[in-house]
Amino acid sequence: DADVTQTPRNRITKTGKRIMLECSQTKGHDRMYWYRQDPGLGLRLIYYSFDVKDINKGEISDGYSVSRQAQAKFSLSLESAIPNQTALYFCATSDGITEAFFGQGTRLTVV
C-alpha cells in the first residue's frame, strides 16, 4: 500500500458543487500539506497542518477549507467549486526533517 493515499484519483464536478478530496497516510508523520499544481506555476501551497489542532493557510487558501480528522487524515474541501479550481491536487506528509512524501495526485476538473 502507498504511504500517502489520495481519493479520488480523478473527479469531474459541476460549478457550484461541494467536493471533498481525501488524504490518508501511514508514515506516522504529524505534518500534512495540500498543494495544487497548474502548468507553469509549479506546486502552490493551499493549507498545511502540524497536528489535529493546528491548521495553517498557505499561499492560495481562498475558496478552500480543510479538516484534520486524525493524525493520519487530512481532507480538502471546495465548498462551491469554480472552473479555475481545475488542477492537479497533491497531498504530502513530512516529519519536519526528512523529505516530504507525496500522494499520487487527484486530477480535478470543474465544468
Add this chain to the structure above:
Amino acid sequence: AQKVTQAQTEISVVEKEDVTLDCVYETRDTTYYLFWYKQPPSGELVFLIRRNSFDEQNEISGRYSWNFQKSTSSFNFTITASQVVDSAVYFCALRGYNNDMRFGAGTRLTVKP
C-alpha cells in the same frame, strides 16, 4: 516570506549533453531545507535530494550533482550525460523553520535522442 525561483521554464538538450537546472531561493530563516523533486510524465513526484542550510557540501549521486551556495542563495542541479529517461519536470523546494514548504514553478527538461 519564502520564495523559490526557477527561471528556466523549459530546457531542451540532446542526449549525452550536460545540463544544469537553476534554483534561487529567498528566506529569512537561518535553518531551512532545500529539495529537488522530479515529476516524470506519469505525474508522481519523485524525491531526489534534501540539503539543510548548514551543509554546503556539494553532492554527487551517479549522473546527478548538486551545488549549494548560501552566498548566492542558489541550489543548482546538474545532470551529466543526460538520457531520454531524464525528461521530466524538475522542482526545487524550500522548507523553512515554520515548516511550510514552497516550490518553484518547475523546469521542464526534454532530452532528445
